[in-house]
Amino acid sequence: MRDVTQTPDEETPYECFECGAVVVAEDKPDACPQCESEMRNRQIPLE
Template sequence: MRDVTQTPDEETPYECFECGTVVTAEDNPGPCPDCGGEMRNRQTPVE
């Protein structure tokens, strides 16, 4: 995780685990606007 460079003021893509909707936001956008599912930061690897 330490090799990922993130700028806090930069918009990053978030993807819904349930339906795959992608939104860009500076902070975690909360639940998916389409289905209410959990969003994840696409720049963070999934283990």
């Protein structure tokens, strides 16, 4: 999956580490809109 090219204008799903909320956005959100925790890009697998 690391060789997948993403276009910057593409909307990407981000998931909150804490509450699991999902936000679809073009840029990574600074914090979860519900609980203010860190967000992760769901298209990049966790290792």
